[in-house]
Amino acid sequence: MPELRRDPIIGRWVIISTERSRRPGGAPSPRETQGSVPCPFCAGNEDKTPAEIMAFAPKGRPANAPGWWVRVVPNKYPALQIEGDLHRTGEDLFDKMDGLGAHEVIIETEDHSRRLEDLDESRVRDVLWAYRDRILDLKKDPRFEYILVFKNNGSAAGASLAHAHSQLIATPMVPIRVKQELRGAEEYFEQKGRCIYCDILRAETEKKERIVEMNEDFVVLAPFASRFPFETWILPRHHGSDYASLSEEKYLSLARILKSVLGRMNGVLDNPAYNFVIHSEPLKSHGVAHYHWHIELMPKIVHTAGFEWGAGFYINPTPPEQAALYLREAKP
Amino acid sequence: MPELRRDPIIGRWVIISTERSRRPGGAPSPRETQGSVPCPFCAGNEDKTPAEIMAFAPKGRPANAPGWWVRVVPNKYPALQIEGDLHRTGEDLFDKMDGLGAHEVIIETEDHSRRLEDLDESRVRDVLWAYRDRILDLKKDPRFEYILVFKNNGSAAGASLAHAHSQLIATPMVPIRVKQELRGAEEYFEQKGRCIYCDILRAETEKKERIVEMNEDFVVLAPFASRFPFETWILPRHHGSDYASLSEEKYLSLARILKSVLGRMNGVLDNPAYNFVIHSEPLKSHGVAHYHWHIELMPKIVHTAGFEWGAGFYINPTPPEQAALYLREAKP
Numbered sequence: 311m312p313e314l315r316r317d318p319i320i321g322r323w324v325i326i327s328t329e330r331s332r333r334p335g336g337a338p339s340p341r342e343t344q345g346s347v348p349c350p351f352c353a354g355n356e357d358k359t360p361a362e363i364m365a366f367a368p369k370g371r372p373a374n375a376p377g378w379w380v381r382v383v384p385n386k387y388p389a390l391q392i393e394g395d396l397h398r399t400g401e402d403l404f405d406k407m408d409g410l411g412a413h414e415v416i417i418e419t420e421d422h423s424r425r426l427e428d429l430d431e432s433r434v435r436d437v438l439w440a441y442r443d444r445i446l447d448l449k450k451d452p453r454f455e456y457i458l459v460f461k462n463n464g465s466a467a468g469a470s471l472a473h474a475h476s477q478l479i480a481t482p483m484v485p486i487r488v489k490q491e492l493r494g495a496e497e498y499f500e501q502k503g504r505c506i507y508c509d510i511l512r513a514e515t516e517k518k519e520r521i522v523e524m525n526e527d528f529v530v531l532a533p534f535a536s537r538f539p540f541e542t543w544i545l546p547r548h549h550g551s552d553y554a555s556l557s558e559e560k561y562l563s564l565a566r567i568l569k570s571v572l573g574r575m576n577g578v579l580d581n582p583a584y585n586f587v588i589h590s591e592p593l594k595s596h597g598v599a600h601y602h603w604h605i606e607l608m609p610k611i612v613h614t615a616g617f618e619w620g621a622g623f624y625i626n627p628t629p630p631e632q633a634a635l636y637l638r639e640a641k642p
Numbered sequence: 643m644p645e646l647r648r649d650p651i652i653g654r655w656v657i658i659s660t661e662r663s664r665r666p667g668g669a670p671s672p673r674e675t676q677g678s679v680p681c682p683f684c685a686g687n688e689d690k691t692p693a694e695i696m697a698f699a700p701k702g703r704p705a706n707a708p709g710w711w712v713r714v715v716p717n718k719y720p721a722l723q724i725e726g727d728l729h730r731t732g733e734d735l736f737d738k739m740d741g742l743g744a745h746e747v748i749i750e751t752e753d754h755s756r757r758l759e760d761l762d763e764s765r766v767r768d769v770l771w772a773y774r775d776r777i778l779d780l781k782k783d784p785r786f787e788y789i790l791v792f793k794n795n796g797s798a799a800g801a802s803l804a805h806a807h808s809q810l811i812a813t814p815m816v817p818i819r820v821k822q823e824l825r826g827a828e829e830y831f832e833q834k835g836r837c838i839y840c841d842i843l844r845a846e847t848e849k850k851e852r853i854v855e856m857n858e859d860f861v862v863l864a865p866f867a868s869r870f871p872f873e874t875w876i877l878p879r880h881h882g883s884d885y886a887s888l889s890e891e892k893y894l895s896l897a898r899i900l901k902s903v904l905g906r907m908n909g910v911l912d913n914p915a916y917n918f919v920i921h922s923e924p925l926k927s928h929g930v931a932h933y934h935w936h937i938e939l940m941p942k943i944v945h946t947a948g949f950e951w952g953a954g955f956y957i958n959p960t961p962p963e964q965a966a967l968y969l970r971e972a973k974p
Contacts, residue, residue, distance in 0.1 A: 313961075315866055315867040316867060317865070317866070317867040318826075318830075318838060318842065318866070318867075319823050319826040319827060319830075319838055319839075320819075320822040320823055320825075320826045321826060322867065322869075322954060322955075322956075323867070323955060324867040324868065324869055324955070324956045324957075324958055325955070325956065325957045325958065326868075326958050326960075326961050326962075327957055327958070327959060328959055328960070328961065329959075389957045402841075402845040403838070403841060403842055403845060403866075404845075404866045458953050458955070460953075468950075481955070485953035485954055485955035486953070486954040486955065487652075487953050487954035487955070488953060490651075490652040490954075491651050491652055493652075494650075494651040494652045494653060495651060498650075498651075506650060506651055506735070507651075509734075509735060510650065510735055513734040513735060513736075533649070534647055534649070534650070534735075534736045535647040535648060535649040535650075535654065535655070535656040536656065536658075537654075537656055587953065618800075621790050621792075621817030621818070621819050621820060621919065622654060622817055622818040622819035622822075623654075623655060623656070623657070623790070623813070623817035623818065623819070624654075624656045624657065625656075625657045625659055625721045626656055626657065626658050626659070627659060627660055627661075628658075628660070629645075629658050629660065630658075
């Protein structure tokens with residue numbers, strides 16, 4: 311059973327999960343499997359993954375058979391385990407709980423050769439819709455406090471398989487980074503009565519220098535205090551705290567702008583490894599006024615060094631205004 | 643002029659420094675320069691670095707000449723700039739200050755082929771003593787609030803040169819990670835009247851399962867909520883909040899245990915890339931009762947993925963008890 315452990319000083323939770331070290335390439339240096347080994351995420355290899363949780367496929371297709379275009383399966387090497395009750399224990403200063411949670415893989419296409427950003431808009435929409443479906447389903451489980459959806463693309467970004475996929479992890483606590491955002495946003499709201507993200511959007515869309523692109527529903531910008539070169543955030547223009555409660559047509563709009571910003575990034579940086587994560591409100595919040603869901607997109611083009619790890623203090627050689635300019639001028 | 647920018651939501655400061663992208667290998671993917679290019683850190687190449695700030699060398703040696711065994715120089719591609727007044731400005735939500743600070747390189751040996759851990763104890767002590775000397779000198783500058791000493795070893799850990807060196811950055815604010823530690827430790831002290839690190843040391847040295855080694859003055863342990871496989875911390879056994887105020891013989895004792903734990907780690911993990919950082923109290927504190935200085939040592943054997951970046955929520959495949967056991971049994 312994996313274990314969740316809390317750092318007694320700063321309150322950060324860590325997953326201790328020996329199961330993870332069994333995945334391809336082991337934990338040290340994941341490798342992209344290309345060509346030689348049969349890819350477990352390809353159509354026709356459905357028996358190489360745990361049984362599917364859901365799939366988008368034509369009616370009448372039997373489960374775990376080809377024909378699908380989006381498929382969600384449990385992670386074969388899960389960081390957390392779905393079965394069991396949540397036991398919380400403590401000894402001296404050391405608090406821990408059972409490593410309960412869900413760890414799922416969203417296979418974004420049946421086609422090994424296509425990346426998320428190569429798919430048609432409606433197919434990207436289906437991937438975003440699958441995230442929503444899974445969030446709404448897992449939300450029913452009262453043990454979970456948070457669901458983090460994220461994508462690791464390329465081995466430098468932590469992917470162990472090359473076939474286009476993203477992941478989600480449902481956890482029995484809110485991760486520290488999101489907690490910090492919530493705390494900061496709540497303090498601001500208490501002072502001003504306004505959502506800080508809405509205020510940032512107002513300031514940024516007026517000034518325009520850090521805006522990469524916009525459509526009716528979303529803004530892509532390079533954040534003022536970007537940690538990484540060419541880091542961008544996608545934010546809904548109208549206030550909303552919950553990714554999973556968008557109206558249906560908004561997911562298509564989001565798909566369009568996500569595909570576009572990935573295309574720009576690939577053009578400027580020559581197809582870098584990248585990560586994105588969706589930050590949304592905790593599962594037990596319901597449409598709070600102070601928090602604003604968003605996607606953080608981080609190309610992996612620099613090594614993170616001791617200074618960054620040790621101090622949480624990033625050195626970014628590319629001003630976000632310059633990054634936004636390059637990205638704005640690139641082909642979507 | 644580099645710029646320091648504050649994230650308006652969580653309060654994290656970031657250095658925006660275009661200067662850094664000019665260093666060897668550019669900012670994207672630093673490379674270790676080996677062999678072909680003359681190494682600027684080797685004895686005889688003193689003119690390839692900015693003029694030295696200090697050196698340990700025989701009496702009578704002229705500055706910037708061979709003969710030294712530890713040499714401190716300004717970073718040629720500094721993240722922050724030493725000259726100027728500190729201007730703090732704000733616009734809308736966006737706070738920034740001039741990128742004022744010091745960024746220095748501690749060249750740990752004149753010999754290109756030796757690593758820090760290959761040096762004699764007394765030589766390692768001299769490196770640790772050089773850290774102290776620089777801290778005490780920079781502390782006199784009232785513009786600085788913090789000095790972070792760190793080492794990137796190997797390109798996977800962010801080093802752009804192979805020759806053994808560490809670095810320090812003096813900044814006009816306290817980095818967020820240290821701030822979080824200070825806040826957590828202060829809260830604990832308010833409740834209990836005791837240093838949380840002292841309490842952890844008491845619990846750990848009693849239980850022993852996460853202890854790697856100890857001497858009279860220091861303990862090396864694998865922290866309960868380790869973020870990374872084989873992460874270890876070196877802590878002074880007797881309370882102290884300031885790295886730079888140890889008595890002289892303690893630096894030799896620290897050198898001994900640092901050399902030993904690096905040796906163990908190299909044995910178990912086959913000479914991994916690694917980072918270490920020294921966490922000490924802010925410069926304007928003076929021996930606080932609630933904070934305990936320490937060194938965090940992190941071998942770089944796993945890729946950090948989207949989940950970690952996006953949530954500050956680490957997945958560690960190696961339980962610290964197991965890591966401690968391996969390290970205990972390894973040759974120092």
